Every structure is written in structure tokens, then in C-alpha cells.
Amino acid sequence: MIDLKALRENPEAFKASQKARGEDAGIVDKLLRVDDARREAIVEFEKLRAEQNLLSKSVGAAKGSEKENLLESAKKLAASVKAADAKRAEAEDAAHKAGLLIANLIDPAAPVGGEADFKVIETVGKPRDFKAEGFAPKDHVEIGKVIKAIDIERGAKVSGARSYYLTGPGALLELALVNYAISLAVKGGFIPMIPPVLVKPVAMEGTGFLGQAAENVYHLKEDELYLAGTSEVALAAFHMDEILDQLPIRYAGYSPCFRREAGSYGKDTRGIIRVHQFEKVEMFTFCKPEDAEAEHKRLLNWEREFFDSLEIAYRVIDVASGDLGASAARKFDIEAWIPTQGAYREVTSTSNCTQFQARRLNIRYKDKKGTKPVATLNGTLVAIPRTIVAILENHQQKDGSVKVPKALIPFLGMDTLVCA
RNA sequence: GGAGGGCUCGCAUAGUGGCCGAGUGCACCGGUCUUGAAAACCGGCAAGGGAAACCUUCGUGGGUUCAAAUCCCACGCCCUCCGCCA
Numbered sequence: 001m002i003d004l005k006a007l008r009e010n011p012e013a014f015k016a017s018q019k020a021r022g023e024d025a026g027i028v029d030k031l032l033r034v035d036d037a038r039r040e041a042i043v044e045f046e047k048l049r050a051e052q053n054l055l056s057k058s059v060g061a062a063k064g065s066e067k068e069n070l071l072e073s074a075k076k077l078a079a080s081v082k083a084a085d086a087k088r089a090e091a092e093d094a095a096h097k098a099g100l101l102i103a104n105l106i107d108p109a110a111p112v113g114g115e116a117d118f119k120v121i122e123t124v125g126k127p128r129d130f131k132a133e134g135f136a137p138k139d140h141v142e143i144g145k146v147i148k149a150i151d152i153e154r155g156a157k158v159s160g161a162r163s164y165y166l167t168g169p170g171a172l173l174e175l176a177l178v179n180y181a182i183s184l185a186v187k188g189g190f191i192p193m194i195p196p197v198l199v200k201p202v203a204m205e206g207t208g209f210l211g212q213a214a215e216n217v218y219h220l221k222e223d224e225l226y227l228a229g230t231s232e233v234a235l236a237a238f239h240m241d242e243i244l245d246q247l248p249i250r251y252a253g254y255s256p257c258f259r260r261e262a263g264s265y266g267k268d269t270r271g272i273i274r275v276h277q278f279e280k281v282e283m284f285t286f287c288k289p290e291d292a293e294a295e296h297k298r299l300l301n302w303e304r305e306f307f308d309s310l311e312i313a314y315r316v317i318d319v320a321s322g323d324l325g326a327s328a329a330r331k332f333d334i335e336a337w338i339p340t341q342g343a344y345r346e347v348t349s350t351s352n353c354t355q356f357q358a359r360r361l362n363i364r365y366k367d368k369k370g371t372k373p374v375a376t377l378n379g380t381l382v383a384i385p386r387t388i389v390a391i392l393e394n395h396q397q398k399d400g401s402v403k404v405p406k407a408l409i410p411f412l413g414m415d416t417l418v419c420a
Numbered sequence: 421g422g423a424g425g426g427c428u429c430g431c432a433u434a435g436u437g438g439c440c441g442a443g444u445g446c447a448c449c450g451g452u453c454u455u456g457a458a459a460a461c462c463g464g465c466a467a468g469g470g471a472a473a474c475c476u477u478c479g480u481g482g483g484u485u486c487a488a489a490u491c492c493c494a495c496g497c498c499c500u501c502c503g504c505c506a
Contacts, residue, residue, distance in 0.1 A: 039469095042469075042470095042475085042476095043470090043475095045475080046469095046470090046474065046475045046476085047474090047475090049474090049475060049476085050473085050474055050475065052486080052487085053474095053475090053487085055486070055487090056438075056486055056487045057438070057487085058486095059438080059486050059487070060438040060439090060486090060487075061438085070486075071486055072486090073486085074486030074487080075485095075486060076486095077486075078485085078486060078487085243430095243466095243467085364467095371467080371468090
């Protein structure tokens, strides 16, 4: 939810933000109108209600025929109070619904444009030169078969397209990555969490996933629950309706993630780059709004450290306005080099959601001036399938085996994944 | 799935139709006293909207009533017992 006061004071900023996202700017004016109507209805109702409260009190004190007379007018008043209340409820509902449609105000520092208009902030490491080493790299599907780490055929047989089994070394690799990521997170002061992934509409809506992103969410109609696409949902909602007194609070959530991948037909159909279910360790921070920007950099740095230690070339991009989620004011992605694609591909993503989610979820803190929504931020520490892709492809050797990056060896218990 | 008990301002509780937005204790914050602390005493202390008057909120949503924390209905959550499953 955006700040309605800020909207009233500067609607142009919100229109510009909507435009930069490639979304409807007209809903800004519409929201202003319904918000006016809402406030009018509230004033009208409160006026009548105050009158009724007064009158009611005098009824209790009165006696005899005076009481009869008072009762008479009180009854009439009760009817108009009821009507005004209904009108108020309707106006509030309309304003609330209109409010939910507007995405978070974009950080003016974010590059404006579509998916392709990102800015490269930094490129780290050099893509490995397989030509110089004298062999052509295999893609992760092939390597996965050779070392028996990934079984996509059987994944499709059992669960359909975009499903897979991690087998033997693949399964061990996931566990090692998760343990490594969690150990780093704990060292960094994050509280590790294993959150529910089955969540209520309020959590989904509060984190901004029921707008534009709704088609990518699994919905269990029978139970009116959703399968979350990221533990961000349950971590954000953890403190719903609370007033937090020590900030920042940092959690590292480990959970499965579910994505319908609607509208991505034909994209990344090979391998495990884009799948319906995967595990992820996600960082999540609640902090003061004024600390959010610095915290965003911190989350990015933790992501960077993680990828540095996997010895994989990557770049960091500043995601363009048109490619931001509804909740994000700004987003940085890490893209790892994928040799067989000759391209950098997204492996992590960190978003500054400013006070947008906290306003919807009613998560606040107190300072001298009053109670205000906190800021929330999230960032991927490790998303398993894409990280496995990056490791297998970047660390493959001529003989078909895969070298394990040093940092991961203690967690995996071996330094090479060999051909089965 | 069945039976019962509960849900009030951080915690514990009081409150069975108007004097209740709501008392008390603990915790917390400020002050007096003290070398300092404790104790004692005094004051403050739920949230939201509003410039204010005032309005809203006693799990949630409906209803009855001039008036609901209080009466009625539905739902949610927690606890106990039974059944079922592990």
C-alpha cells in the first residue's frame, strides 16, 4: 500500500511512477476520487454518530413522557446512523480496493525502462574460457545425467513439465548449499527460519503478490490458501499487526517455493533454470525507513559474498522500473555466467520494498514522532536449481566430473562430483 | 469428526445493557527521596483517523436495542477430553 497522504500531496509523483512501470497512471486520479468520497462519508457518519451518542445518554437519564419523546427521536436518528454507516463501509471498501491497485513508488535512482533497460553496476570475475582449455562445455542437463545429479525425464513423468528430481550428488549439493547459506546467514546475525509455505490471502496480498503477479501463484481454492512463491511471504507476515521495538530484525528463511510460470511458455524449457518448485534461502529484513537504502546494499553484499565464494563469474544489475515487482521500489539482481548460454542469468534478487508491504501488513515501529510503518527488504541468499546450474556448468572438467568450490567442500564432504 | 472451556489496552485479570474506552496488579517510562541502587511515594502508559471537537476498535462478521465488552447467530483461533491418523 502506498502512503495516501503522500499521494494527496503529490499525485504527479505517483503517476510518473506508474508510467515508469508501464502501468496504468489513470488509477491515481481514480484513487484520489474514491479517497475523497471515503473521507466525506466518514465525516458524515461521525457527525451523526456523535449526535446519537449524546442523545442515547440523555435517554438513560430521562423519565416519563420526556423519555418517550426522546426515544421517538432517537429511533429516527438510529436509522440515519445505520444508513450513513453502510455508506461509509462501502466507501472505505472502494478506497481500499483502489489503493491496492497502485504499485510502490519507484526509487528515483532506479533506471527507467523495460526489462532490457537494466544498468550493469559491476562485473565480477571473467567467464571461463573453455576454448582455451580445449573442450566444449556441456550444459547442466547433460552434466546432471553424467554424474546422476538431476533426473528431468522422471520429473516430467511424475509431475509434468518444469519438474525434476535431484538425485544422489544433486540432492547432496542442495543440502550442502543450504547448510552453507544458513551458516553464513547465522554468522551475519540472521535468525534462521523454516516458515510455512501454505499461506492465507492476507499474507499473499500483504506482500503484493495478488496483483500483477497473481497468475504465477498456486491457489488452493478448496481451502482458500496459497502456495507461496518465496518465503518472503511468510517472513513478512510473521510480524503482521505488530509494533516492533528493536530494529533491524533479520531472518533467513529456508523453504520450498512454488511458481506457476504462467506466460513463460517456451522460455527456458530445457533444464532446471525455470521450474515450478524449488528450495531457496531468503534473507528478510525489517528496519527503519531511513535505514532501508543502506540495508539494501548490505543484502546485496551478502549475496555477492556468497557468489564470490562459489568462484563463479557474475554481474550485478540495477533492474529497470518496468521489471520491478509491485512491492519493490528498487531491485538488484545478481546474474551468474552460464557458459552454454553465453549469457549472464539471474540467480539472486534483492528488493527494497520501503514501507509498502508494512503498510499493508500493519507492521510498525515507534519513534519520537509517533508510530510508523517499518521498511521491509528481501534478498535471495541461494536459490537452489539455478545455483546448481551455475556450479555444474562453470566447474565442469574435461573428463565430465565437476570440481566443488572450496567453500562448499566442508559442507559437501567431497571435492569432486564424479561421473557415475 | 464429537463434547466442553476460553478469547478484554505488553502480561495477568475485573467487568451480565446506559455511571465502561474500560478498573486493578505486574511490567515499562518520567519524577521525588538516595552517594548510587532498591524500596516507598507521585505522575504517565493500547491503537487508528482527525487541526480540534469528536469518531472507531473488548477475537472476526452479522443481528437485537434509543444504547452492546455485556443479549442472540455464524465463523476463526487457543485449551481439555473422546474418536481417527501418525
